[in-house]
Amino acid sequence: MVTTTADKHDRATTRNTIQRALVLEAVRTLRDHPTSADVYEAVREHHPSISRATVYRNLGVLASRGEVTRVEVPNGADRYDFRTTPHCHALCRTCGGVFDIEMPQVDMASQVTDAHGFSIERCEIVFEGVCAQCQSRGEAHVEKDCGSCHSA
Numbered sequence: 001m002v003t004t005t006a007d008k009h010d011r012a013t014t015r016n017t018i019q020r021a022l023v024l025e026a027v028r029t030l031r032d033h034p035t036s037a038d039v040y041e042a043v044r045e046h047h048p049s050i051s052r053a054t055v056y057r058n059l060g061v062l063a064s065r066g067e068v069t070r071v072e073v074p075n076g077a078d079r080y081d082f083r084t085t086p087h088c089h090a091l092c093r094t095c096g097g098v099f100d101i102e103m104p105q106v107d108m109a110s111q112v113t114d115a116h117g118f119s120i121e122r123c124e125i126v127f128e129g130v131c132a133q134c135q136s137r138g139e140a141h142v143e144k145d146c147g148s149c150h151s152a
């Protein structure tokens, strides 16, 4: 639970703002790249009256404001990330888990020099493979594949 002064200063805000704060709090608490359904379940636990549509709408608003990161997963539900600094993700094809990948920050967008005038706004990398936990359970053999690189 993180309560910042920014959270506090806005007591007399609209219901929308309060609901948005609840959704943001849930994403920050879950920390493990929840789906919108996961976020809804987490919010509903403490606020049973909140609707799924409200949670989903607020996730969209938070993502568009850059307060959470929407991680688009190939062939899966979008995930939400409390981390808003650029980083890469790995998707486990066995358990469906999404993990943060720490790698030297390469600002790929700025390195694209021959894009025929295309205005590049973002670049998202999702690696695919098998997470350590699934490997140790022997549920899948390890494969060095990267769906993002080969699918184009």
Ligand SMILES: [Zn+2]
Binding pocket: 092, 093, 094, 095, 096, 097, 130, 131, 132, 133, 134
């Ligand atoms: Zn896994």
Ligand SMILES: [Zn+2]
Binding pocket: 033, 081, 083, 087, 088, 089, 099, 100
């Ligand atoms: Zn992440």
